[in-house]
Amino acid sequence: GDSVTQTEGPVTVSESESLIINCTYSATSIAYPNLFWYVRYPGEGLQLLLKVITAGQKGSSRGFEATYNKETTSFHLQKASVQESDSAVYYCALAPSNTNTGKLTFGDGTVLTVKP
Amino acid sequence: GPKVLQIPSHQIIDMGQMVTLNCDPVSNHLYFYWYKQILGQQMEFLVNFYNGKVMEKSKLFKDQFSVERPDGSYFTLKIQPTALEDSAVYFCASQGTGNERLFFGHGTKLSVL
Numbered sequence: 001g002d003s004v005t006q007t008e009g010p011v012t013v014s015e016s017e018s019l020i021i022n023c024t025y026s027a028t029s030i031a032y033p034n035l036f037w038y039v040r041y042p043g044e045g046l047q048l049l050l051k052v053i054t055a056g057q058k059g060s061s062r063g064f065e066a067t068y069n070k071e072t073t074s075f076h077l078q079k080a081s082v083q084e085s086d087s088a089v090y091y092c093a094l095a096p097s098n099t100n101t102g103k104l105t106f107g108d109g110t111v112l113t114v115k116p
Numbered sequence: 117g118p119k120v121l122q123i124p125s126h127q128i129i130d131m132g133q134m135v136t137l138n139c140d141p142v143s144n145h146l147y148f149y150w151y152k153q154i155l156g157q158q159m160e161f162l163v164n165f166y167n168g169k170v171m172e173k174s175k176l177f178k179d180q181f182s183v184e185r186p187d188g189s190y191f192t193l194k195i196q197p198t199a200l201e202d203s204a205v206y207f208c209a210s211q212g213t214g215n216e217r218l219f220f221g222h223g224t225k226l227s228v229l
Binding site: 048104 | 120147149151161207218222
């Protein structure tokens with residue numbers, strides 16, 4: 001079956017430092033799945049951060065970026081300068097097609113703490 | 117923004133009893149999902165529901181599980197009878213169309229004793 005592996009947390013960085021959370025995937029149900037980063041801020045529900053459905057493309061949101069790399073089957077999340085408000089749990093996920101983007105396979109989640 | 121509400125946030129029940137988890141999806145959304153997350157494990161897809169029918173279910177969706185959305189009200193997950201291994205956080209999500217973003221609820225923590 002499909003699987004997603006991401007950086008094991010917790011990850012702690014200081015404000016204004018750069019961040020990378022690694023994500024690699026294995027998709028047996030489809031050659032080029034849709035890829036997502038979801039985030040859960042404290043006290044809130046899981047929400048979409050960004051998504052990319054085309055290999056080679058980059059998605060961005062709130063200063064975060066992730067590039068769909070089909071050669072390395074990776075979708076790493078990066079931010080050049082984190083803020084304390086970025087403290088949250090980040091989940092990498094994939095979906096099998098563009099018409100069924102709700103059936104997600106999630107990674108374990110990475111807890112990020114940004115120190116002031 | 118749009119919100120998915122899950123009621124209750126925590127439910128404690130004795131093994132063998134029936135439980136119904138309620139989800140109030142985003143208004144006008146058409147696709148509904150349940151996910152299950154056992155403590156310390158990944159969130160996993162259980163089932164999706166559209167137009168009054170189960171569209172797809174995973175191997176985690178046991179025969180004791182059922183879903184429905186009677187008369188466009190709550191989208192429910194019923195477990196009858198419950199087992200110890202059903203203890204988990206259950207997340208509901210809704211989606212406007214098949215390729216839009218999912219909106220998740222905060223989850224209902226189910227403890228089966």
